[in-house]
Amino acid sequence: ELxxxxxxxxxxxxxxxxxxxxxxxxxxxxxLYWYRQDPGKSLESLFVLLSNGAVKQxxxxxxxxxxxxxLSTLHITAAVHDLSATYFCAVDSPSxxxxxxxxxxxxxxxxxxx
Amino acid sequence: DAGVTQSPTHLIKTxxxxxxxxxxxxxxxxxxxxxxxxxxxxxxxxFQYYEEEERQRGNFPDRFSGHQFPNxxxxxxxxxxxxxxxxxxxxxxxxxxxxxxxxxxxxTRLTVT
Numbered sequence: 001e002l003x004x005x006x007x008x009x010x011x012x013x014x015x016x017x018x019x020x021x022x023x024x025x026x027x028x029x030x031x032l033y034w035y036r037q038d039p040g041k042s043l044e045s046l047f048v049l050l051s052n053g054a055v056k057q058x059x060x061x062x063x064x065x066x067x068x069x070x071l072s073t074l075h076i077t078a079a080v081h082d083l084s085a086t087y088f089c090a091v092d093s094p095s096x097x098x099x100x101x102x103x104x105x106x107x108x109x110x111x112x113x114x
Numbered sequence: 115d116a117g118v119t120q121s122p123t124h125l126i127k128t129x130x131x132x133x134x135x136x137x138x139x140x141x142x143x144x145x146x147x148x149x150x151x152x153x154x155x156x157x158x159x160x161f162q163y164y165e166e167e168e169r170q171r172g173n174f175p176d177r178f179s180g181h182q183f184p185n186x187x188x189x190x191x192x193x194x195x196x197x198x199x200x201x202x203x204x205x206x207x208x209x210x211x212x213x214x215x216x217x218x219x220x221x222t223r224l225t226v227t
Contacts, residue, residue, distance in 0.1 A: 101162050
């Protein structure tokens with residue numbers, strides 16, 4: 001059974017600081033996703049990581065993937081209040097080729113304070 | 115280009131009743147997946163439909179069933195509702211043309227009383 005673990009589950013940080021969210025998964029997977037969810041809203045796709053060593057950046061967010069360690073990180077640089085949200089990582093099954101249901105972590109609830 | 119749409123937005127049902135939720139995929143997508151997200155939790159995969167058939171299923175009881183129509187839209191049916199079925203139900207669409215990336219709809223908030 002594929003398992004996805006995120007840590008921390010809750011993070012309160014100050015504006016301007018840097019921090020990293022970690023996502024570990026239990027078995028080989030074809031791809032890893034990062035999503036953002038605002039309260040009461042749906043999921044917004046942030047990044048899709050397809051191969052070992054993949055790194056993607058958008059604004060103050062940068063995601064990376066190490067398939068050998070089965071680890072992805074989401075790094076936040078110089079955090080601003082607008083980044084407050086819950087962040088999920090998700091992976092698809094090893095045999096899915098990207099066409100399967102996703103397994104999600106429990107999410108990291110991020111609060112950025114002035 | 116319309117994204118993934120879901121209806122209704124909110125729904126309140128009583129224990130034991132049945133409910134049907136609807137989803138229209140993003141244009142060009144042929145695959146629909148359904149997820150259940152309980153409060154404070156990550157989404158859990160219910161099942162996926164492709165070519166009008168259930169292609170993959172998560173760990174959900176038979177009370178949860180679905181359907182996909184020729185226009186790729188989909189329904190999720192839940193019978194004999196339990197209080198624990200209260201959740202946000204998310205539909206995601208995908209397709210080979212989009213590299214199978216899943217795009218999520220706004221969700222249906224189901225409350226069972």
